[in-house]
Amino acid sequence: xxxxxxxxxxxxxxxxxxxxxxxxxxxxxxxxxxxxxxxxxxxxxxxxxxxxxxxxxxxxxxxxxxxxxxxxxxxxxxxxxxxxxxxxxxxxxxxxxxxxxxxxxxxxxxxxxxxxxxxxxxxxxxxxxxxxxxxxxxxxxxxxxxxxxxxxxxxxxxxxxxxxxxxxxxxx
Numbered sequence: 001x002x003x004x005x006x007x008x009x010x011x012x013x014x015x016x017x018x019x020x021x022x023x024x025x026x027x028x029x030x031x032x033x034x035x036x037x038x039x040x041x042x043x044x045x046x047x048x049x050x051x052x053x054x055x056x057x058x059x060x061x062x063x064x065x066x067x068x069x070x071x072x073x074x075x076x077x078x079x080x081x082x083x084x085x086x087x088x089x090x091x092x093x094x095x096x097x098x099x100x101x102x103x104x105x106x107x108x109x110x111x112x113x114x115x116x117x118x119x120x121x122x123x124x125x126x127x128x129x130x131x132x133x134x135x136x137x138x139x140x141x142x143x144x145x146x147x148x149x150x151x152x153x154x155x156x157x158x159x160x161x162x163x164x165x166x167x168x169x170x171x172x
Contacts, residue, residue, distance in 0.1 A: 007147050011064065014140060018061055025053040045122040052120075052130050059137020063144035066097075069158030078156075090153045098149075101142035108134030 032046035065071055078086040108131060115127040151157040 003147075010143060010147075011067075014060065014064055014144075018057060018064075021053050021057050021060065025050050025057070028053075048120055048122040055130060056133045056137070059133040060140060062137055063141035066141055067144040067148050067159045086156075087153065090156060094149050094153050097145055098142065101138050101145060104138035105135045105142070108132070108136075108138060 028043070028046050029050050032043045032050075036042050078089050081089060111131040111134065112128040115131055118127040119125060120127060120130070148157075148159050151159075
């Protein structure tokens with residue numbers, strides 16, 4: 001019960017964070033393009049902030065895509081294997097995905113430490129804030145992964161809900 005409530009709230013938080021960042025990025029780009037064509041002036045920080053938001057969107061969006069099975073995968077090998085061997089292969093895949101997330105978190109924290117005194121050209125914020133997208137996004141991805149990994153390993157199932165259908169998306 002607690003885990004289901006946590007999962008629902010975590011997914012809702014993740015979705016709203018993505019929506020907010022995409023909306024802000026879109027507004028900044030729209031305002032910049034409009035100003036450029038109507039007044040021949042640009043917002044000098046718009047491109048930089050939009051780029052940084054895109055980086056954050058990529059890493060924050062990685063978890064929901066993983067939980068719904070939306071990342072590219074090659075299933076032919078496990079389709080050709082006997083059931084028990086395919087289960088073992090999914091277990092190995094689960095360990096590798098977990099290790100990759102942990103590695104990215106650790107590497108992201110290292111990059112943040114190395115770049116904390118560098119600043120961006122237009123906004124003059126620490127580059128570490130941009131690199132924070134890696135450990136935060138991969139930490140969130142790891143949480144999404146841990147919430148679905150048991151179903152993936154045992155039954156080769158990903159999450160599904162009314163908002164996203166991985167099977168329909170894969171057929172596009």
